[in-house]
Amino acid sequence: MPVFLDSRDDGFEAAFSTLLSAKREDAPDVDDAVAAIIADVRARGDAALIEMTERWDRLRLTPGTLAFTPEEIEAECARVAPADRAALELAAERIRAYHMRQMPADAQWTDEAGATLGWRWTPVAAAGLYVPGGLASYPSSVLMNAIPARVAGVERLVICAPTPDGTVNPLVLLAARLAGVETVYRIGGAQAIAALAYGTETIRPVDKITGPGNAYVAAAKRRVFGKVGIDMIAGPSEILVIADGDNDPDWIALDLLSQAEHDESAQSILITDDAGFGRAVASAVEARLATLERRTIAGASWRDFGAVITVRDLAEAAELSDRIAPEHLELCVADADALAARIRHAGAIFVGAWTPEAIGDYVGGPNHVLPTARSARFSSGLSVMDFLKRTTMARMSPEALRAIGPAAERLAQSESLGAHGLSVRARLDRLNAG
Amino acid sequence: MPVFLDSRDDGFEAAFSTLLSAKREDAPDVDDAVAAIIADVRARGDAALIEMTERWDRLRLTPGTLAFTPEEIEAECARVAPADRAALELAAERIRAYHMRQMPADAQWTDEAGATLGWRWTPVAAAGLYVPGGLASYPSSVLMNAIPARVAGVERLVICAPTPDGTVNPLVLLAARLAGVETVYRIGGAQAIAALAYGTETIRPVDKITGPGNAYVAAAKRRVFGKVGIDMIAGPSEILVIADGDNDPDWIALDLLSQAEHDESAQSILITDDAGFGRAVASAVEARLATLERRTIAGASWRDFGAVITVRDLAEAAELSDRIAPEHLELCVADADALAARIRHAGAIFVGAWTPEAIGDYVGGPNHVLPTARSARFSSGLSVMDFLKRTTMARMSPEALRAIGPAAERLAQSESLGAHGLSVRARLDRLNAG
The missing domain is CATH 3.40.50.1980 (Nitrogenase molybdenum iron protein domain)
Incomplete structure (x- = not known):
């Protein structure tokens, strides 16, 4: 049985924290x-x-x-x-x-001091x-x-x-x-x-x-x-679906199962503002599990790590979502764009019920290599940036050095880095002499 | 004594490889x-x-x-x-x-299939x-x-x-x-x-x-x-200066020393197309070392890890520089912009002799937290990106799902991920029924 929580219940905070910190995978020490x-x-x-x-x-x-x-x-x-x-x-x-x-x-620009600055990607x-x-x-x-x-x-x-x-x-x-x-x-x-x-x-x-x-x-x-x-070291996959009561429970059940079928350590969570809908989805999951090809894996994942959370409203759903910082987040609500705008921490958002997460796994366009285990709080999915690096560029004109060099010299002295200061001073002396 | 190399010498390749792979720091096992x-x-x-x-x-x-x-x-x-x-x-x-x-x-856009795609930084x-x-x-x-x-x-x-x-x-x-x-x-x-x-x-x-x-x-x-x-795990700091014979040896010596004074494990390398200039810089380093506040540290770094490399021309200098992939690269040559354009792997480039590296440590504007130990081959200095993460967004219209959903279903089947395929199929069936 997946866990059923209600944010109005006493003890919800403790139960939600337990869900957040549950360790789903014991990595062998190799x-x-x-x-x-x-x-x-x-x-x-x-x-x-x-x-x-x-x-x-x-x-x-x-x-x-x-x-x-x-x-x-x-x-x-x-x-x-x-x-x-x-x-x-x-x-x-x-x-x-x-x-x-x-x-x-x-990028490249010259600032008011006469310094030409910028960067280059390679x-x-x-x-x-x-x-x-x-x-x-x-x-x-x-x-x-x-x-x-x-x-x-x-x-x-x-x-x-x-x-x-x-x-x-x-x-x-x-x-x-x-x-x-x-x-x-x-x-x-x-x-x-x-x-x-x-x-x-x-x-x-x-x-x-x-x-x-x-x-x-x-x-x-x-x-x-x-x-x-x-790239990142990926943990087991996870999905959070936020859905209101106007959805087809079977669609949402399949979305939850499409994560659960990856791995027994995968995690599928539904947050809804309609407790009855939550129960209907859980029933639909059971119904689909009966015939699913990978029912053993998906069933174990759903039983051990699945969760159905009933909340007061969608604002609360967004708050809980940010605490989960899900790898995949599906928003199946009437105004999915508005809800998406409230989300701060998620690897990928699938906006609206016509966007099952599986679309993103294959043909949507965005990358399906995404941060797991709450790391969407501080990291992003794979992108072209992972294969690029940035070289910063700086070029001082003599005037620019005259303008900002003394401050560098001063700071170098305050850090007791004498040669740093002298490397600026030698040039300033030339400028002042010339 | 720092090492003196000449790219025309027999054995240069071996000596340069040794320089590249020299381990400058024994991190204690803590x-x-x-x-x-x-x-x-x-x-x-x-x-x-x-x-x-x-x-x-x-x-x-x-x-x-x-x-x-x-x-x-x-x-x-x-x-x-x-x-x-x-x-x-x-x-x-x-x-x-x-x-x-x-x-x-x-970014956000809608493509010809009707999929609204994009990303958001937070x-x-x-x-x-x-x-x-x-x-x-x-x-x-x-x-x-x-x-x-x-x-x-x-x-x-x-x-x-x-x-x-x-x-x-x-x-x-x-x-x-x-x-x-x-x-x-x-x-x-x-x-x-x-x-x-x-x-x-x-x-x-x-x-x-x-x-x-x-x-x-x-x-x-x-x-x-x-x-x-x-962020990255930084190693000891390093600088590579590429300078032609028209520079003041004292300026270049100070630039090399401003890296060497950081740490006995720091590394300062000069590449020049003028062997006589290289010797003049080495003499200037010795002269400055006599009075430098941090002469013990800077002297040890220069003696143990410093290098003066004479090359045939600046094209060769650029090639060697990319093999070093220096944290800091100073280009003190007549056409420094042209040389900068040839460089592919460097953390930060200081263009022209009026831009001592120390400017970049303090007041230039670019970040001074930069990739060391040849990691500029694959990583970048600290930036605002290190404190942001990207959430990708996808929203399918029913038409978009009709257009690209079948391909997702097919790929899901080929990967034996049944629920993935069904989550798409259930929606396509509704569309076809509707």
Whole structure:
């Protein structure tokens, strides 16, 4: 049974706090194992990768077969059904169009002191994308990671994807090709992250690594952070739906279940101002669970972490939502735009009942890599910005230095940084002499 | 002696690679100690903070004296010399003006499918800034961290700063006041980071922690990352100066020394196309070292990590610079703008010989918190973006769902996510029925 709360009840605050702080996932401590794997890849390169891939993926590789050949990719892509290909192409096109709008502008101006200031954005030179194998091998995630990188202008974009027993999802390779990925390596786990960060004889190191993965991959990303950039470390997925009583309970039930079916640790929460509607949705969830393909996973998630919260009004719903800071927020109320305007902390908002969250997973355009576990309080979903960096620029005219140099000299002295002050003073003396 | 390299020499590539990969700092392993400190603060709150502050800062506090009172801050600020105050005010004003230009715009548009898409930026609600005590207690860093937060719109901004034996730098408190900091706590170390991340009876938790610190602070920031946002973990500072033979060797020597004087692990590199000029700069460094206040630190840095590299031409200088990806890059050449345009990886560029790096440390306007240790390949200096997060928005009209919904359904099926597909299908069925 999911938890049912009512904001008018005594003890609501305590129960809501418990819901907020509930730990949904026990990450196994694989840090020592991962440290050893990284050290081994750094020491032995390709040989270590090949050995580990044989051990864990039951696949014999050579340096020459670490990467798929263009012919292999072509052959796999040819197996994709035309309808799947068309859907993937539509998704790629829409994701690209959205992310192109994110490109930030360079700036340059000269201020009244005569200082020319500004900044310039440049792409990272090379990025590596991790794509999990097995059940969580999602072609949509390939698009969501690779397209922002390409839009940013990343020149070299590679994928590491384990292929247990040699199996690969052709849609993953097609998505890679649609997104302009250069090379796809048949390796996974912490060893793949090590290879991307440090390079081997065959694999050139990259500057940024993104993409989801299991506990080993996450621990390896944490370890190589600093040597390379990484995206966030994602936790289990979550959705909050705020819905009034005028919705079809079945639609809302399906939206909740589309999060719950990801993972037994996923979380689906409904907030409504209509207690009867809340009960109707809970019934609809049970009804749909009876026939859902992934009912075991979705049922466990809903039972263990699901919640239905009745509130006095939508203003209170917005307040609770900001405390949850949900990864996905669906607003199914009469004036969804007005409610959206009240929200401060959320990864992505799906506005109105015609926008099921699943649209955002695939074809909406915005990125589906979003901050989990309340981190929308301080972080954002993946974007082109993750593949760009900003260089600030400053150019002083002699007049500008004359105007603001003395203040710099003074502050340097107050911080006991003598050479700082002298580097300004030497130039001011020249100006005063000239 | 710094290292002298010439790109025409045999063995240059090997020597340059060694320079690139030289480890300048051995971070002590304090991770277990830090884990214990964080656990203690989480368990015992204020009591733990007070105990640790007495032990390490020799200062007896109570919950009521953890923070400076407004009267105490006022009294300290009154001690600041007028010239120092004026310099700090000029710096604050220029930093604010620069960072206001960084505010990104929200966006919203409706595409041809009928989908209304966009994003919205919102500030983090609360941020905590760590300010080291003792030698590295820089008022300029208070401005550089706090002003972007305030420009971003952060409502609650607090500082933690250790005050060993009760001593405090009045300029730090004045900088805090100029920057709009709400509260300054007299605590430091890993315990301060724990208090900011998890809160105590007296200290409310924040959403984002920034600011430099020692190995304990850095390890604590790494540990609380995820619970709250953090800025980068900074390594020792570094400068690369590219200068032609038409410069005053003394100016360039002072610029190199203004980095070297920060820290024995700092690094200063000169690249020049004029070998004789390189030798003249090295002589000027020695001459200045004789009288520099911080000659012991600066001398050790220059001797151990300094380098003078002679190249064939400025194109080669730009290539080497991108491999170094320097935190600070000074371009003292005839056409500095043209050279700047060739650079891809640098934290901040100081264009032309009238722009010593020290200007950027204080009053230039751009931020002085910049990516170190080659991380300018994939990351940027501190900015208002660090205190903002983006919420993506999507709203489908019924027509938009009809146009792109089937592709989402298809992709959901290909990823075996049944409820995803059904959440779209249920709405499409209604449309088709209607």
